[in-house]
Amino acid sequence: MHRDDSYDAGESLAAAFSAIPSLSSLSVGPDLVAVFRVGNLVWVFTGMESGALLEIVNVSRHFDAFVALDKVSLHIEAGEFFTLLGPSGCGKTTLLRLLAGFDQPDGGDILLDGKSMIAVHPEHRPLHTIFQNYALFPHMTVAQNIAFPLRMAGVAKEDIRTRVAEALEDVRLPDKGGQYPDALSGGQKQRIAIARALVNRPRLLLLDEPLSALDAKLREQMQIELIDLQKDIGITFVYVTHDQGEALALSHRIAVMDHGRIMQVDEPSRLYGYPGSRFVADFIGKCNLLDGRVSEQQGSRVTVELDGLGSVHVCGQEARFGAGSRCALTLRPEKIRISPVSAIPEASTTPGPLADPSPLRSLAEESRFTGYVHDMLYLGDVTVYNVTLANGVLLETLLANSASGRTNFFEIGDQVEVAWSCDAGHLVLD
Amino acid sequence: MLKTVQGKAWSKYLLSLPPMAYLLIFFAAPTLIMLFASFRYSGEYGGLAPWLVQDGGQWTLDLTLENWQRLFGTDIYLRLFVKSIGYAVSTTVICMVMAYPLALMIARSGRKSRDLLLLLVILPFWSNFLVRIYAWMIIFSPMGALTRILNGTLDFFGLGPVTLMYSPPAMIVCLVYVHLPFMVLPLYANLEKHDPYLLDAAQDLGAGRWRRFWLITWPLSLPGITAGSILVFIPVLGMFAIPDLLGGTDGIMIGNVIKQQFMESRDWPFGSVLSMVLTVAAVAVVLLGSRMSRQRAGRGG
Numbered sequence: 001m002h003r004d005d006s007y008d009a010g011e012s013l014a015a016a017f018s019a020i021p022s023l024s025s026l027s028v029g030p031d032l033v034a035v036f037r038v039g040n041l042v043w044v045f046t047g048m049e050s051g052a053l054l055e056i057v058n059v060s061r062h063f064d065a066f067v068a069l070d071k072v073s074l075h076i077e078a079g080e081f082f083t084l085l086g087p088s089g090c091g092k093t094t095l096l097r098l099l100a101g102f103d104q105p106d107g108g109d110i111l112l113d114g115k116s117m118i119a120v121h122p123e124h125r126p127l128h129t130i131f132q133n134y135a136l137f138p139h140m141t142v143a144q145n146i147a148f149p150l151r152m153a154g155v156a157k158e159d160i161r162t163r164v165a166e167a168l169e170d171v172r173l174p175d176k177g178g179q180y181p182d183a184l185s186g187g188q189k190q191r192i193a194i195a196r197a198l199v200n201r202p203r204l205l206l207l208d209e210p211l212s213a214l215d216a217k218l219r220e221q222m223q224i225e226l227i228d229l230q231k232d233i234g235i236t237f238v239y240v241t242h243d244q245g246e247a248l249a250l251s252h253r254i255a256v257m258d259h260g261r262i263m264q265v266d267e268p269s270r271l272y273g274y275p276g277s278r279f280v281a282d283f284i285g286k287c288n289l290l291d292g293r294v295s296e297q298q299g300s301r302v303t304v305e306l307d308g309l310g311s312v313h314v315c316g317q318e319a320r321f322g323a324g325s326r327c328a329l330t331l332r333p334e335k336i337r338i339s340p341v342s343a344i345p346e347a348s349t350t351p352g353p354l355a356d357p358s359p360l361r362s363l364a365e366e367s368r369f370t371g372y373v374h375d376m377l378y379l380g381d382v383t384v385y386n387v388t389l390a391n392g393v394l395l396e397t398l399l400a401n402s403a404s405g406r407t408n409f410f411e412i413g414d415q416v417e418v419a420w421s422c423d424a425g426h427l428v429l430d
Numbered sequence: 431m432l433k434t435v436q437g438k439a440w441s442k443y444l445l446s447l448p449p450m451a452y453l454l455i456f457f458a459a460p461t462l463i464m465l466f467a468s469f470r471y472s473g474e475y476g477g478l479a480p481w482l483v484q485d486g487g488q489w490t491l492d493l494t495l496e497n498w499q500r501l502f503g504t505d506i507y508l509r510l511f512v513k514s515i516g517y518a519v520s521t522t523v524i525c526m527v528m529a530y531p532l533a534l535m536i537a538r539s540g541r542k543s544r545d546l547l548l549l550l551v552i553l554p555f556w557s558n559f560l561v562r563i564y565a566w567m568i569i570f571s572p573m574g575a576l577t578r579i580l581n582g583t584l585d586f587f588g589l590g591p592v593t594l595m596y597s598p599p600a601m602i603v604c605l606v607y608v609h610l611p612f613m614v615l616p617l618y619a620n621l622e623k624h625d626p627y628l629l630d631a632a633q634d635l636g637a638g639r640w641r642r643f644w645l646i647t648w649p650l651s652l653p654g655i656t657a658g659s660i661l662v663f664i665p666v667l668g669m670f671a672i673p674d675l676l677g678g679t680d681g682i683m684i685g686n687v688i689k690q691q692f693m694e695s696r697d698w699p700f701g702s703v704l705s706m707v708l709t710v711a712a713v714a715v716v717l718l719g720s721r722m723s724r725q726r727a728g729r730g731g
Contacts, residue, residue, distance in 0.1 A: 152635055152641065200636075
């Protein structure tokens with residue numbers, strides 16, 4: 001795993017090395033993977049165990065006029081739980097089929113352990129796929145299903161028996177070996193499919209929406225099992241889903257895809273907190289988007305003129321925003337505080353210790369607006385209040401129902417104040 | 431609650447009433463009549479002798495086992511049965527070998543061409559069965575193009591002329607031709623339902639083309655093969671028209687002998703005996719086939 005800021009050390013190292021004239025180029029990655037290029041020769045020095053296991057380089061795939069994948073490039077490291085996330089038709093399943101070898105790209109290359117996989121047939125690629133419907137062989141017992149990849153690899157009979165027993169043990173279904181897949185529940189089928197795909201230790205496991213056929217409770221349980229399993233066996237997972245909640249819960253890193261392109265690749269918390277575009281902000285979790293125009297930027301602090309609302313300050317912005325450019329302020333509902341108008345003291349610009357007892361909140365500068373409760377949605381743990389602001393925009397906020405016996409803090413039509421600290425939002429350019 | 435369940439069961443019986451009645455009238459009753467006839471004497475001028483005769487004011491049953499004794503008294507009929515089964519098995523196997531690639535090709539082709547190909551398979555049904563056999567007679571006749579080309583070629587290599595007409599091979603060619611769609615259609619129906627992801631999974635797990643076929647497609651298609659084989663084997667076993675028209679003296683099957691007993695020898699009781707044996711053989715094949723496919727189905731196939 002890496003963070004963007006860790007590149008800095010590598011860059012300075014690269015700068016130091018580039019002074020050596022015999023090296024035409026040098027790049028140092030986050031895990032101290034140094035690549036030296038002299039003419040056509042390339043040396044790769046790996047500082048740590050993990051390196052780029054899978055490299056997807058400018059992969060394109062067209063179906064007639066439809067562009068399913070448009071020059072997609074990704075690096076997936078060994079041991080990573082990597083998720084391809086996007087709405088249906090975004091190209092994530094196409095990419096997975098290219099990785100498995102069921103389809104050929106129109107351009108670009110796929111490298112596994114540095115070797116191109118393009119000319120390698122699916123049956124010879126050191127990776128396995130978990131299919132959406134599990135694709136267990138119905139005419140074979142569970143044990144025969146798990147033995148299948150071992151049989152194909154020509155493993156000796158006695159070894160197959162012990163390894164199948166181990167695999168069944170791993171997925172905690174030791175006594176199901178003699179049964180046929182039809183006799184299993186959805187969750188059990190899922191586990192057998194995983195056992196079958198992992199029994200001969202592939203380099204990579206591809207999972208195509210494997211939990212979509214399960215009900216919500218079982219899905220949550222299987223998510224935890226998948227995380228544990230991946231941690232235990234250390235095999236790299238490439239996981240495809242359209243469910244952003246699932247992606248956030250499972251992944252080390254997520255690539256958000258749309259219309260055949262990678263929109264953003266990041267860790268779940270960064271993807272959620274610092275979306276790079278309107279699309280990502282909207283697709284990952286619930287998000288309010290307030291349109292506006294950048295007035296000025298001082299370091300990481302940006303002043304934005306929100307349409308019809310007025311000026312707000314946004315702190316902690318890493319990117320450079322040109323004055324006058326159109327942008328949107330992304331605000332997560334849970335970061336917005338909603339309170340009755342009467343409860344807010346007049347002197348809101350200079351919060352004193354009495355006016356606002358929370359020391360954390362007093363540190364941060366707040367933006368405040370009044371509005372009316374347009375509608376509300378009681379969800380049990382929280383209640384969602386949609387507040388109409390002065391400019392007519394609906395702002396989604398939520399309030400945890402933590403106080404016992406109280407659920408409805410506001411009624412429809414109530415005047416309320418919404419507030420957020422200056423570091424709650426994140427700006428995206430249009 | 432209970433009432434609706436009962437009502438449902440009732441309506442289910444009601445729905446199955448017409449076919450049940452049909453089977454009762456046109457299968458069960460004739461079979462029983464035939465079974466009874468096999469124990470009766472034949473009439474003086476064909477037909478059947480009365481089974482209840484008045485003998486000195488006393489009614490007695492006039493039944494006999496001699497028809498069955500005649501069947502088991504010689505091995506002619508046993509040999510005939512074995513030969514007929516041999517022809518039926520050959521026809522079924524040839525049909526299967528020919529139908530499998532065709533059904534697989536249709537099942538895996540695109541939706542549009544699939545409909546067209548299926549139409550082509552059932553197209554021969556549009557012309558009469560006998561007309562099609564007469565067409566084969568023309569093809570196989572000594573003056574026909576096929577025979578003349580074949581004999582011309584054989585002559586070139588110094589080999590004697592052959593006769594295609596009135597021989598078991600000609601008969602089997604025609605039997606296969608007539609029954610091929612009955613093998614293709616159930617096989618197609620089975621293959622078309624196969625989950626394509628199973629083949630992807632097998633390939634993904636390391637199986638090459640042949641192993642994907644032999645380990646996945648073939649075992650999963652066994653119910654289709656069973657159904658097709660029953661549909662081909664049973665009518666071929668009882669067939670008399672094709673052996674009559676194309677088989678010659680060698681190509682006689684049990685159906686011909688049964689027809690002979692009823693039509694020419696006017697020996698209805700013995701014809702009934704042979705028919706009973708044929709019926710038992712056919713039912714046995716169906717039971718065996720359905721048990722086999724049920725076992726497969728029990729395994730989830």
